[in-house]
Amino acid sequence: MEKQATRDAYGQALVELGRKYDNVVVLDADLSKSTKTADFAKVFPERFINAGIAEQNMIGMAAGLAASGKVAFASSFAIFATGRAFEMVRNSLAYANLNVKVCATHAGLTVGEDGGSHQSVEDIAIMRSVPNICVVVPADGTSTRKAVTSIYQRTGPVYLRLGRPSVPILYDEGVDFTIGRGIELREGRDATLIACGIMVAKCLEAADSLHADGIEVSVVDMHTIKPIDQELIVRKARETGAILTVEEHSVLGGLGGAVCEVVCENYPVPVHRMGINDVFGQSGSPDELMQYYGLTVKKIIDNVHILMKKK
C-alpha cells in the first residue's frame, strides 16, 4: 500500500495553493524542514516568513498579515503551536476571527523518540474549546491536500493537525472532502468505529479482520472534529447501537469527547473511547509507542467485542 506522511502532503499542497492564490503567506518557527513549509519557502521566498524560535510572535505576525488581507498558514509542531502560543491563538486569531490557518505537524505519540515533552496529546481538546476555531485532522495524504484547499476557502481560523510518520493513502483524488462532513468508508450494522488522523487506516484494517469473524462494522473518517458531523454520528448510533472512537490523542476532550457529547444528548448508546489514557508519552519508536499505549488494530478488535456485549 502506498504511503505518505500528512506533513509531506501539506508541503506539496501549500506550493499548489501558492501558485493559485497570491494572498497565501506561510510562517514557520525554525522548523520548516520538518513541517515541510520549506517546500513553499523555496518556491515563494517573498511570501514566507521565518519567525525564528518564537511561536508566540509567529501567531501574532500571522494575525497582522491576516488583518491586512493575507491568508496566513502558520506552522510549527502541535505542542508549540497550540501550547506555547495558545493565548495568541485564542486572543489574536480566534477572538478577532482572522483568516489564519494553524497547521501543526508532529502531533501525538508518533513524534516518537523526542519523547513526552514533544508529544502533543491534548491539542485537539484545547483547540476545540475555543470559539470560531475549526479543527481538522486528516487521515492521509490525499485528504490532507483536499483539506488545505478547503481551509483556504473557509473564512476564519482553522487548526489543521498533521503527523510525522508515513501513513497509508486511503483516498483517490475523487474523494468528496467537505469540512464538517464525516466520510463513511465502510458500512456495517454491528458497531461503528469513528476515527480521525492516522487511526482511520487502523480501523479499516480492524474492520477487515472483524469481517472475517462475521462481525460487520461501519468505519467513519471524522476528519472534522469541529464543527462535528452530528447528523452522521446520530444516524450511526441509531443504525449500529454502539460506537468506538479511536484517536491518537487523549481520551479527554478530543474526538471521543466530541462524539460522546453528541451521542449523550441525542441518541444514547454505549460508547468506548480509545486514545491515550490521560498520561504523557515517552521516548520510543512510533510503532513501539502505539503498541505500548494500546493504539493497535488488535486493541480495536478487542474493544469492538467488549462494546458489542454492552449493546
Add this chain to the structure above:
Amino acid sequence: MKMEVKVREITESSIQEVAEKALIIRQDIIKMLGESGSGHTGGSLSAADIVSCLYFWEMNVDPQRPQQEERDRFVLSKGHAAPVLYAALAEKGYFQREELAKLRKLGSPLQGHPDMRKVPGVDASTGSLGQGISWAVGMALAGKMDRRSNRVYALLGDGEIEEGIVWEALMAASHYHLDNLVAFLDHNGLQIDGPIREVMSPEPVADKFRAFGWETLIVDGHNHRQIMEALATARSTSGRPTVIIADTVKGKGCSFMENRAEWHGTAPNKEQVTQALAELGQV
C-alpha cells in the same frame, strides 16, 4: 492608487490643532469613564497627546473608508487604554460621539478592550498585552510584501514590555528591516502594582530598543512638536523600525490622578469627573 508620502511642515497652527484635539480626547476620556464606572483612566490620559498627533497630524486614514487597503494602521497594543482610542475615533468621525457613553455596557461595540469586528477604525483586537506589537509587525510585513507605502503605528505601555512576546516582535521587526513601522512607548513609569522600576524594571528601555536594532528617539510625550518631529524623523529613517520613547505622566491633565498607580484601572466618580473636567478647561 498610491497615497502620496506626506512631507509637511510642522506649523504653529498644526500644533495648535493637535493640542485642541488632545484636550477634547482627554475630556471625552473622563466623561466616558465616568459613565462606564470602570476602565483605565491613567494610561488613557498619558497617551492622549501621542494618539492626537497620530490621528490629527500623522496618519493617512479616512473615516468614511475605514477598511481602505492603503490606509495607515494603528495598533493599540496597550489595549486597556481603549478610551483614548475611542475618543480619537469619535472625534475623527468614525462614529457618533454619543456612542462613547456606552463604553463597557452590555451590547455596546465599545468593549473594555478594542474589538476590530465591532468598531469602525479599530485596526486590531488587542488587550492581552504584548500581542499588538506582534500584529503590527505582521501588518508592516504585509505592507512590504505588497509594496505599499502605508505605515503602521503601534502604542506600547512601559509595563507591557515586560511581556516576552514584545521582544520576539522587536527582534523580528529589525530582522525584516521594517522601516514602515513606528512604535511608541508610553513611558509613564507606572503599572498596576506600582512603579515599573519596583515591580519588574524594563530599564534601561532606550538601550534595549537600540540593542534590538531600532532607531530610538526620546521625546516629551506631552510635547506635540517633539512628537511630530520624531514622527518625521521616523519617516526619513530607512532599513529599520523606529521607536519613539515618550516620557509621559500617567493621569496627565488631572492633578489628583497624575503619577498615581491607583488610577491605572479606576474610573472617576461624579465629583471627580466634575473636578477633572474643570481642570481640563470644561465647565
